[in-house]
Amino acid sequence: MAPLAAGLGFAWHPQARLFDAAGQAVARGAPLSGVIADRSAGAALAALGAPAFRIGGEGPAPETGPQPVFETLTGGSSGAPRRIRRTQASWIASFGVNAGLFGIGPDSRVAILGQLIHSLALYGAVEALHLGAELHLLDGLRPDRQRDALAQRRVGLLYATPAQLRLLASAGGPTLPDLRVALVGGSKLDAALRKALAQMAPHCAVHEFYGAAEASFITFAGPQTPEESVGAPYRGVDLRVIDGEVWVKSPYLFEAYASDAGSARWQDGWLSVGERGVLRDGHLYLAGRTSRMVKVADQAVYPEEIETFLLSQPGVAQAAVLPRADSLRGVHLVAVVQGDEGQAAAIGRALRAKFGPLKAPKSLIWRETFALLPSGKPDLVRLERDLP
Numbered sequence: 001m002a003p004l005a006a007g008l009g010f011a012w013h014p015q016a017r018l019f020d021a022a023g024q025a026v027a028r029g030a031p032l033s034g035v036i037a038d039r040s041a042g043a044a045l046a047a048l049g050a051p052a053f054r055i056g057g058e059g060p061a062p063e064t065g066p067q068p069v070f071e072t073l074t075g076g077s078s079g080a081p082r083r084i085r086r087t088q089a090s091w092i093a094s095f096g097v098n099a100g101l102f103g104i105g106p107d108s109r110v111a112i113l114g115q116l117i118h119s120l121a122l123y124g125a126v127e128a129l130h131l132g133a134e135l136h137l138l139d140g141l142r143p144d145r146q147r148d149a150l151a152q153r154r155v156g157l158l159y160a161t162p163a164q165l166r167l168l169a170s171a172g173g174p175t176l177p178d179l180r181v182a183l184v185g186g187s188k189l190d191a192a193l194r195k196a197l198a199q200m201a202p203h204c205a206v207h208e209f210y211g212a213a214e215a216s217f218i219t220f221a222g223p224q225t226p227e228e229s230v231g232a233p234y235r236g237v238d239l240r241v242i243d244g245e246v247w248v249k250s251p252y253l254f255e256a257y258a259s260d261a262g263s264a265r266w267q268d269g270w271l272s273v274g275e276r277g278v279l280r281d282g283h284l285y286l287a288g289r290t291s292r293m294v295k296v297a298d299q300a301v302y303p304e305e306i307e308t309f310l311l312s313q314p315g316v317a318q319a320a321v322l323p324r325a326d327s328l329r330g331v332h333l334v335a336v337v338q339g340d341e342g343q344a345a346a347i348g349r350a351l352r353a354k355f356g357p358l359k360a361p362k363s364l365i366w367r368e369t370f371a372l373l374p375s376g377k378p379d380l381v382r383l384e385r386d387l388p
Contacts, residue, residue, distance in 0.1 A: 009068030009088045011049050013132030015106040018045060021140050023153070034061035038116045041137045045116070045125055056117035059083055059259055071258050072119040074213045075186075075375040083258035084119075084213045093251040094217055095127050097235050102157060102181050102207075108133040109178075111155040113146055113164045115139050118375040119213045120185050124159030133157075143171035147200075154178040161186035162193060163376035166317060169196035176201040185209045186377055187304075188230065190312035209234070210284070212273045214264045216252035219284050229283040239284060246275040246284065263291060276302065297329040301359050309354055310335060315343030318370040320378040321361060322387065335361035336383050338370040 018026040019042075026042035031049035038044055038056035052064040054071035062071045068088040073081040098104055110128040112135075114121035121139070128135040136153055138146045143164075150158070151174040158179060160168070165184065179201040189197075189208060197206060208221040210230035218239070221231030233239045237250040247270040257264075264273045276287040288302025295301070303321035310319035318338040326332040335351075344364050351360040365387065371379040 008092075009049065009051060010070075010092070010126050010130055012129050013106070015132040016129040017134045018042060018129065019134070019136045019153070021138055021149070023149070033064075041116050041125075041139055045129060045135075045137075048126065048129060054083065055122060056115075057081065057083060062258065069255070072122055072213055073117055075118070075373060075377050081117075082213075082260060082262055084254050085256050085258040086254040090252050090254065091123060091126065091216065092130065093236070094234075095130055098127060098183075099131050101235075102183070104128065104131045104133055104157065106132040108157055109136065109153065109155045110134065110157045110159070111136040111138050111150060111153070112159045113138050113168070114161065114376060115374040118373075120159060120161065120375065123216075124183070143167040144173050147171055147173040147176070150176050150179060157181045157183065159183050159185075161376035162189050162311075163187075163318070163372060163378075165189075165197060166193055169193065169200050170317065175199075177203060179204045182206045183209065185211055186375060188308055190308065192312060192314065210286070212264075212275075214254045214262075214273050215248050215250070215271055216254075217250075218246075218248050226283055229280075229285050231284065232282050233284075239279060240270070241277060241279050241284075244276050244278070244287075245272055245290070246277045246286070247272045294323045294331050294333070296326075296331050296333065296358050299358055301333065303333065306333070306335070306351070306355060306359070306361065309351070310337060310347070313343070313347050313350055315340030316347065318367075318372075318378065320380060320383050322380065322384050324362075324387070329358070333359070333361040334363050334365055334387070336365045336367060336370075336378075336387070338367050341366045 012028050020026055026046050029046035032047035033050040033053055036044045036053055036055045044055050051068045052062040054062050057073050070088055071083045071085050110133045112121045112124045116122045138149055147168050156178055182204050209217055210219040211217045217234040219231035220234045225231050240247050249270045253271050264271055274290040278285050288304035292303050293300055306321045307319050310316050316337055316339045320336045321333050323331045324334055371382040373379050
């Protein structure tokens, strides 16, 4: 692999190439500072190399620091996205790790499916250009056309969320024999989606990452990872769990929130983003975010655990579990789902068998369309607002 671009900030590798959704080549441009429009994505990335920037989002432009910085956004699944300030070096530190793990470089063809305002998509795009890969931006295409483009352009490595992959697999279309690596973040893959991906891309190794906008990569799941675990610490990451709360220390951490106080907490160089979990035999098992935990008849329940189970059930394409006021229990749960409503009775039985009568959602609410954020995650605020 050719050497990385010099300096502490993002830069186009001399061999990097960029193509937009239509397949048109995008030439490198002069660096842009400040807030850069995320449309068109090609134009935004053509200007990569500024000492301080943010692609999209509300609020003032980032201020230049002693070393190159940028802002990215949280997913915003439970409220307005927060602006995250971090050094460009904090992402570059992991570019070299991924180059070694997955061979990303001038011989690679990389694609992203989402908008650049989502940190996973932005990370994948910047990493590809910095390491000299051929990058394809497929945001804005329908899932069936994204799948066609992946096949026609012979993409070998894909950055995506499970929600995006679910749409891609269900869209139908050509198999993807050239797709060798899928790097997946945002939530866990369920068994049904893994099977669908194997049929769509038979030679593809699927690698899941657990992380956060504030912390970047935290764990990495490989073929030997226990099914319910999110993996072992990513290279360079130290993990510890104190009183059920996950803390992380690494070279990949953010500097501060740029919009408000935020929810992450620092302690002696360690960072917590509010996740609950347990370390067992070197692997991390997550329960959910403290911010989403609810009490049902005084019993702590993490909706994420139930959402993961729902997505493993036949007939469920999307799922979000939400709390509702209850005069007896304090709170009960409902599940907003998209998929085959004919499976409702079987799904209800499976939920009660798995979680019992208190934790299991009291009802399934079916939607033909499902509100998603640009990150591909459920828009919990909108979904809750639309409940009857």
